[in-house]
Each structure stands twice: as structure tokens, then as C-alpha cells.
Amino acid sequence: MQICPLLTPMAAASSAIAASSLCFTRSSYISPVKFATFRAAMATKIGVVPAVIVGGGRVGRALQDMGTGQDVLVKRGQQVPLDFQGPILVCTRNDDLQDVLDNTPPSRWNDLVFFQNGMLEPWLESKGINDADQVLAYFAVAKLGEPPIDGKTDTNPEGLTAAYGKWASAVAARLEAGGLSCKVLDKEAFQKQMLEKLIWIASFMLVGARHPGATVGAVEKDFRSEVSSLIAELANAAAAEKGIVFEDSMEERLCAYSRAVAHFPTAVKEFKWRNGWFYSLSQKALAEGKPDPCPLHTEWLKELKVI
Numbered sequence: 546m547q548i549c550p551l552l553t554p555m556a557a558a559s560s561a562i563a564a565s566s567l568c569f570t571r572s573s574y575i576s577p578v579k580f581a582t583f584r585a586a587m588a589t590k591i592g593v594v595p596a597v598i599v600g601g602g603r604v605g606r607a608l609q610d611m612g613t614g615q616d617v618l619v620k621r622g623q624q625v626p627l628d629f630q631g632p633i634l635v636c637t638r639n640d641d642l643q644d645v646l647d648n649t650p651p652s653r654w655n656d657l658v659f660f661q662n663g664m665l666e667p668w669l670e671s672k673g674i675n676d677a678d679q680v681l682a683y684f685a686v687a688k689l690g691e692p693p694i695d696g697k698t699d700t701n702p703e704g705l706t707a708a709y710g711k712w713a714s715a716v717a718a719r720l721e722a723g724g725l726s727c728k729v730l731d732k733e734a735f736q737k738q739m740l741e742k743l744i745w746i747a748s749f750m751l752v753g754a755r756h757p758g759a760t761v762g763a764v765e766k767d768f769r770s771e772v773s774s775l776i777a778e779l780a781n782a783a784a785a786e787k788g789i790v791f792e793d794s795m796e797e798r799l800c801a802y803s804r805a806v807a808h809f810p811t812a813v814k815e816f817k818w819r820n821g822w823f824y825s826l827s828q829k830a831l832a833e834g835k836p837d838p839c840p841l842h843t844e845w846l847k848e849l850k851v852i
Contacts, residue, residue: 753811
């Protein structure tokens, strides 16, 4: 009689490993070392490019687990090696980005791949790296060492995670090795999706903060009219500022994602990188004697004493 083993969490998360149909008899045993070797072999087969990974938190460790064992993990304050060829996957908090840049040789800046949420464009432009690689990570890692959960939704069953830039295909291959989906997009398509995610995090977090204890799922279910109004307002402001046209049904896509991560708590955090960008549009318009493009957003920020 053959028995398929109960694999480790990362193995369960990896479609590549799951597809291998690994089975063994009762007398067989796979040691952790052998399993790690097997997982690395799968990553090699898929074509995962070794990388420098900056940040040893949940996302950084998960990305390292998807590799071939040849990655270099760089922690807070450590130097990024000059002689390591390949992508530099930046998985730190947004407020640590300047420190990362300071510890990266300028000749390697074009290999940086940013995994951060929020609006990075003003900061990237101020550093002269406007065209930097970025990843929209629609996956979650609940605890250090646990497998990531893909943010697939009923409106986007193919997955929402996307990458842009010269290392985008390498990032997609790594995520595939970890059982995650990832689209490779051009600059325009990526910017639209980046702004959509920014609108999601700014709107759902702000509405949730108005209702203490509300999760993302509660906002979608119980305060739909509030979040719908805010999504529409922020989308109009972003489209006008960037001169773009969003795809139809944004609200449905964002609400579907909220159902997929319904347990997430809500809070207005990292203001500079999230809601702060929309507030800057309001400030600019008012300074020019124009109407506030985000009046509801401004009102609720004041209500919560964020501004």
C-alpha cells in the first residue's frame, strides 16, 4: 500500500511540488534535509534565479524558501553585496527604504525590486530610479515560516499579483515555485494595477478605522456604501492626476479581494505612502484655488484626527 505523505506547509503551498505526486511506502522516510533538497531541485527545475533578499521578515523568508538555496539574505543595516549578480528583492517596511538604498552600491540600484505596498513613485523619482522594478504582492504570509496564501478572488481567479521591470519574469518564476500566481505587466498596465491596490488599501483601511474593530470583510459587508463612495472618489482623483482610464468594475474587484482577505484588521498606517498621496492631491488643488478632489477622504481623515 502506498501513502502520500502529509507534506510541510511550504510543500502544500507549492503547486510544483504538489504536482510531483511524491509518494512513499510505510517503511520510507523523508528527512527535513532531503525534503529541502527536493524543494530546491524543484525551484531549479522551474528556473528560479538566485537573488539577494533584503529583509528577513515573513515575506523575505517566504521568498527565500521558494529559492534554490543560493540566495543571500541581507538584514537591517547590512550591506548589499556588490559582486552578487541577480535581482535584489526588497521586502522591508516602506520607511526603511532609504536605509536599503544607502546600503546598496549605486551600480546595483537597477537590480532593486520593490515589494512594498503604497505609492512609491514620488520617492523613487526623488532618488532618480523612476523606472525601478516593482511587485504588487497580492499574497499574505500569516506567520514567519508559514506558506503564503495567494490572493485569488472570485472576479480574478487567475490571481492578482503582478510584476514589472527587467527582473519581472524572474520574480514570476520564483513565485510560481512557491505555488503562487504572478502576471508580468508593462509599465502602463502595472501603474493602473498599482493605483487600484493603493485605492483599496486607502479606502478600506480608512472606512474600517471609522468603525473600531471592523475587519476588511466587515467593511465590505456592513459598510459597503461608505467604501463604495470612497473608492469612486479616489479613483476619479487618481485617474485625473495620472491621465489614465481604469478598467470597468473596479469596485467589484476590490470588494472581491476584500472577501478573500476578510480577516485582515483595518487601521490607517504608513500615511505618507498610502492615504497621504491622496491628501497631497487635495492640498495641491486647494492651494491652486480649486475644489478638493477628495472631499470625503479629507473629511474622514480629519474626523479620525489623522490630519
